Amino acid sequence: MPNRALSEKRPILLASMAAALAFFVMRQSPLPELFLVPLKGAGVGLLALYAFMRHRGRDAYHMGAIMIVAALGDIAMEVDPIAGALLFAGYHLGAIGLYLRHPRDHVAATQKVAAAAMVLLTPVIFWLLPFDRAEALPAALYGLAVGGMAACAWLSAFSRYRVGLGAVLFLVSDTLIVAGYGPLMGQEWQQWLIWPLYYTGQFLICIGVLGRLRRRL
Numbered sequence: 001m002p003n004r005a006l007s008e009k010r011p012i013l014l015a016s017m018a019a020a021l022a023f024f025v026m027r028q029s030p031l032p033e034l035f036l037v038p039l040k041g042a043g044v045g046l047l048a049l050y051a052f053m054r055h056r057g058r059d060a061y062h063m064g065a066i067m068i069v070a071a072l073g074d075i076a077m078e079v080d081p082i083a084g085a086l087l088f089a090g091y092h093l094g095a096i097g098l099y100l101r102h103p104r105d106h107v108a109a110t111q112k113v114a115a116a117a118m119v120l121l122t123p124v125i126f127w128l129l130p131f132d133r134a135e136a137l138p139a140a141l142y143g144l145a146v147g148g149m150a151a152c153a154w155l156s157a158f159s160r161y162r163v164g165l166g167a168v169l170f171l172v173s174d175t176l177i178v179a180g181y182g183p184l185m186g187q188e189w190q191q192w193l194i195w196p197l198y199y200t201g202q203f204l205i206c207i208g209v210l211g212r213l214r215r216r217l
Helices: 003-026 033-054 058-077 081-100 109-128 133-155 160-179 188-215
Strands: none
Touching: 003 033, 003 188, 033 058, 033 188, 058 081, 058 188, 081 133, 081 160, 109 133, 109 160, 133 160, 160 188
C-alpha cells in the first residue's frame, strides 16, 4: 500500500485512541454512564473501520467484523451484561477462527504448554471466582471462550509481541471483571485497570493482524 494511503488511515487509529482515552477519563466524571456509551463503543468501533479500510482481503474483513461485534459488546455491557458477554463470546469464537487459519509453522514445547494453560486453567479460575455459585458455570463457559481465543492467538503465525500479548491483556482484563463478582468485589483499582488492559489488547491485536496481512501482499 502506498505510504500516502497509509498516512490517510492512521488518523483513524488516533481517533480510536482518543475515544478510548476520553471514555476512561470522562467515566470518572459526574456524567451519566448512558452519555458515555457511544464514546465507549467508538474506541474499538474505529479499530473495525481501520481494518476495513486498511486491506480488502477476507482476513481483514474478518478482523473488522469481529471488532464490530466487540464494539457492540462494549456498548451492551453498559446496558445488559449478559448480552454483552454473549457478544464477546461471539467475538472470541470469530477470533479463534481467524487465528486457526494462520497457524505458526514451528511452536516450541514451552509455548504449547503456555497455550494449554490458557485453555485449561482459565475456565477453572473463572468457575472458582464468583461468590454467587449460580454464576460459576456461565463464567467457566465464558472463560473457555476467552482462554481459547488467547491460546489460539499465542499459537498463531501473528506476532506474539502484538497479537499474542494483546490477547493475553484481553484475558487479564476479563479475569479482573469476573474477579469483581468475587474476591475483588468493590475494589476500585480493579475498575481502573479493566478498560486500559482491554483496549490496549484490542489495539495490539488489530494492528498486529493487519501488519502481518500487509507484509504478505
